[in-house]
Amino acid sequence: MSIASYLFQSIFHPSEITALIKHKFIKPKVTLKIRPEQKQKIRCYEFLDKTSRSFAAVIKELDEDVRDAICIFYLVLRGLDTIEDDMSIPNEKKEPLLRSFHEILSQKGWNFTGSGPHEKDRQLLVEFNIVIDEFLSLRKEFRDIIADIANEMGNGMADYVNNAMHNKYGVQTNKDFDKYCYYVAGLVGIGLTRLFAVSGLENPELEKDTELSIHMGLFLQKANIIRDYLEDLLDGRKFWPKEIWSNYVEDFSQLKESGYETKALNCLSAIILNALHHAPECLNYMNQLHNRSVFSFCAIPQVMAIATFALMFRNYDTFQKVVKIRRGEAIKLIQRCTNIHEVASIFREYNRIIISKNDPKDPNFMKISVACGKVINLFKYI
Amino acid sequence: MSDNYLVIGGEGFLGRWVVEMLLKRGEKNVSVFDIAQRYFDKEVTYYEGNLSNYNDIDDAIRKSNATSVIHTASPHYGGAPKELFWKVNVDGTKNVIDSCVANGVKKLVYTSSSSVIYDGINEIINADETTPYPEIPMDVYNETKAKGERLVIEANGTNGLLTCAVRPSSIFGPNDKQFLPAALNVMRQGQTKFQIGDNSNLIDWTYVENVAHAHLLASDKLFDGSPVAGEVFIITNDTPVPFWDLLRFVWAQFGHYPPYIIKFPKSAGFIIASLAELASYFTGKEPGFTRQRVRYSCNNRYFNIDKAKKLLGYEPIVDLEEGVKRACQSVK
Structure with a gap:
């Protein structure tokens, strides 16, 4: 898409327009110093x-x-x-x-x-x-x-x-869900953490708590899996755990069908709730980073994920297409990813959006409220 | 070594839960002191009397052979004349302490309130036990609860008496006389669609069984050399939630969902409240809507309970959602 259409998307969000223009015209282009040979x-x-x-x-x-x-x-x-x-x-x-x-x-x-x-x-x-x-x-x-x-x-x-079961019926339990995400994303988190630690840019202590690195990976992967519901389904893949969706529909594909809108939205809340439980640990991980470039590298995908969760929450479009945050919004978020206070405040803002969309008729209402409360409360000390 | 328990206020909302928990874990020597009997268990010895009368409470402590006194008695918030708060929360507590010291009681656990550090104006964000009392107390309830708490803590060590205080935040539960009736009243009056503030403020609520559980832990952990002696402990469910969310969840238990929400900014709430207060000044009636209430629904009020977790080994045993469901079940 062109800059003009990005600007148009952000027409009601003036601060994003500023961010877009800054990004397009003011930000120096990164040039890698690699010798031509x-x-x-x-x-x-x-x-x-x-x-x-x-x-x-x-x-x-x-x-x-x-x-x-x-x-x-x-x-x-x-x-x-x-x-x-x-x-x-x-x-x-x-x-x-x-x-x-x-x-x-x-x-x-x-x-x-x-x-x-x-x-x-x-x-x-x-x-x-x-x-x-x-x-x-x-x-x-x-x-x-x-x-x-x-x-x-x-x-x-x-x-x-x-694993024929997995390939035919998809992810079954919440435990399986975490395990699958571990192999495709949690391990990436562990690897990156170890690279940071060995490089000397970060404290070697960081790699001791592997659980935190795994949370970082799972939070991102779950955002992708939830967002790609339709695309994956059309490819015959089911990454949403049956343990969650079977509470709402008999068949995974019913979530996108008319007549199941309320059930689909409640199911979406349940899976987003599952993912939100990683958020506090992600903030704890980022709080331990010292190097600025490492911090941005880690924080940018995380804030994109929380923004995507907030956008998808109780949003039926999630079942109809791939929902995406506005380009201007993304650029603005990237520019803000400079320190833990700012990132915690971004998390807080998006958790407030989730709270504002939370519906008492949703069986996950109180659990969502508690999970968001936990994120908002976090890093108020620091 | 088991204790002989005397639960002061054991016929009241929280006190009754303390009694039930003691019985449930098989305690054989449980007595209750209160002004009126409501429950008639065979296992419990009941002593009737007035807390502000030293002989009444001394009689109960002596006869029950109490080794652990759990003092939960207090007039309801906002429900009694000012003098009564002083009589019960301060004079009554003095009597309890004096009698405990005179009779060589080993342990005294006092029910305080997290609001002893709330001045009614400033927000409470992750406050812990190091937060001082406000210079100007919000009201007579908070002032007298703080005074009572101070007396109990200062008495620690006198004639071998070990004391501590539990400060629960916003207790609710089955048979509660304050939160639930108020929430249901809003529903009956059809006012659930009104929201003051943006619902971004977090409040710590505490399910009553968790509070009772904390009292039992406190009593169990009071022994010579215990780090619990002479300390206060904030107790919550450890899950702060947006103010209006909890109310909406309560209403949802009765199948009631606001059809739409009309939001007033905090400032508008203040103006309406000021007018209501002014009107009541002329009419002489209690205003139903006050600036204090606006702040109550718009301010953050949540705590850090690490101290209770660490020293008492406290963790909530009933989560917020389950607690609300149980509370609502009791009035259906």
């Missing part, structure tokens, strides 16, 4: 841009020490994800690839041309030898962390590939 590294950052624009932007703002490691970490995980996602690869072939991916990282020259022709990130695997070369040029501490996480995630994914 480092062709492979340049290629890696091109891949990063292609696979995830939003993520690429926050990675590039990181301090140099940790930036390359996180870029490679991201591309490695993206490689894993591309193999896992690809329905054209038979399971007999897929499973060993996923399970040995952490070893592949040390095989110079390895690449993979077996992805389906329509796989979005096919080219990344075709040129994966470049990622491997860059991986091998990282410090050993960084390499060990990335390989560790790739190992656990690859094996977790392989288990899901073989």
